[in-house]
Amino acid sequence: MRIISVKEAADVVPNGATVAVSGGGYRVTPEALTEALSERFVQTGAPRNLTVVAIAMVERGRGGKGGAASGLNLLARKGMMSRVITSSFSRASSNELNMMISSNAAAAYNLPMGTLIQLLRATAAGRAGFATPVGIGTFVDPRQGGGKMNTAAHEDFCRITSLEGEEMIYYPRLPIDVALIKASAADERGNLFFDREAFDHGTIELAMAAFQSGGKVIAEVNRIVKVGEIHPRMGRIPARIVDAIVVQPDAWEDEQDPVLTGAERRVLTPPSGRNLPRDFIARLAVNRLPTEAMINLGAGLPMYEVPEQARSANRDDLYFTVEQGPMGGWPQVGGVSRNPELILDQNEVFQFYEGGGPDVSILSFGEVDAKGNINVSRFSGMMPGCGGFVNIVHGVRDLIFCGTLTTGSLNETLTPDGLVIAQEGRIRRFVKDVEQITFNAQMGLSSGKRVTIVTDRGIFAVTPQGLVLREIVPGVDVQRDIIDQIPFDITVASDVSTVSAALLMPAPQEVAQPDKTKRA
Known part of the structure; x- marks a missing residue:
């Protein structure tokens, strides 16, 4: 040496x-x-x-x-x-x-x-x-x-x-x-x-x-x-x-946190009772997840908010995984998981993902277009890149994309009666044509994928004919708050339903289970 x-x-x-x-x-x-x-x-x-x-x-x-x-x-x-x-x-x-x-x-x-x-x-x-x-x-x-x-x-x-x-x-x-x-x-x-x-x-x-x-x-x-x-x-x-x-002896304070590396297992503190629109969107996504499902979480809202809303909902049955390698446990910012059950090398992770291993993937979106194409790599003057997104959507067959309908100075709050929009966002995230195609929706559909877009105002299905509004959030005016904010035609389903009002507010904290992995 x-x-x-x-x-x-x-x-x-x-x-x-x-x-x-x-x-x-x-x-x-x-x-x-x-x-x-x-x-x-x-x-x-x-x-x-x-x-x-x-x-x-x-x-x-x-x-x-x-x-x-x-x-x-x-x-x-x-x-x-x-x-x-x-x-x-x-x-x-x-x-x-x-x-x-x-x-x-x-x-x-x-x-x-x-x-x-x-x-x-x-x-x-x-x-x-x-x-x-x-x-x-x-x-x-x-x-x-x-x-x-x-x-x-x-x-x-x-x-x-x-x-x-x-x-x-x-x-x-x-x-x-x-x-x-x-x-x-x-x-x-x-x-x-x-x-x-x-x-x-x-x-x-x-x-x-x-x-x-x-x-x-x-x-x-x-x-x-x-x-x-x-x-x-x-x-x-x-x-x-x-x-x-x-x-170099020094390491950053949480870089080698034993709860993230798997060296220790701890009971986690309960999730906060915060209820921002992104928490609500995560709650909507969690509510759609089948029992005992293995879930891949992408960067942004899915990796940060979905695990906490799953904890609040006592979804101890779910098995989360992130592209950096952790399998099981509760993911958080940075591609790590608290109390992971095992950690794979990334090459193994992507082989698993591209082979369709997870039941569902929950991912963010930057832009959505009329065909349902998703852009996360370059938009609105930002250039985050694609990360592992392209590999994930290639293999996983059930895809849920999450985000607010508009952004930039958006001011909205959730009440027990519904969503209240005080100020509309200045940037539309649903656009006629995405700047880059990071997920080709129509190719995905042709290969048998199911594609859902969950927003703060409603839930859309991506179909060969375009976007179909399937569910509406209480308090939302379909024409003003959805149709007028989308620069292309969408279809409102004839049997469109209303999101359960129970999902507008977080679960009471006294029933939240802080740590699913203590069973291991």
């Missing part, structure tokens, strides 16, 4: 290299390494012309502080980064990476998270590339842009091919020159362990792709342990492929 300083690690990266950075958000993130690399460029002007690859956006934004000057934003310097390939970008359009992409200072490609992981796995295995039907008919289809996010991305990253008569998107192998990765610990041989992480987020794929490409693997760890001190099942990366290790 070779231990080096962060400065020595930064010096390993040559000009023109393809550099892979592990992590998602602020977890499993080699922050000391990205900081050192950024400082080297500021001081010396090198390394230059880097291609940066990341499974997802890496930035330390928490608590409303944003993620500027952290993670991938540290590498978003003119001359330093020339291309970025990832599944998601910053949610803040003012952060450095998104500003660089918007100004065309670097070429940007947005790949589905599961596809990127599988491409790296194929690269690690020495294969020529990776072909998948995931993304056909969406913005990652070469005929609809091929995942290009700006005009600087003029080179094609993928192409259409055919296998046994089925259309596929083919991605050539993605060699990695340097992988900057994070683990909890290294033993004295140099094996890497993730015993204090909530997930590994495809880190093994990055490391193995770099090794097979003849590149370098530099690992940032919080501690060094003796061989055998940590259970071998917690090990993910063998010493053979690790070139050097940087030790």
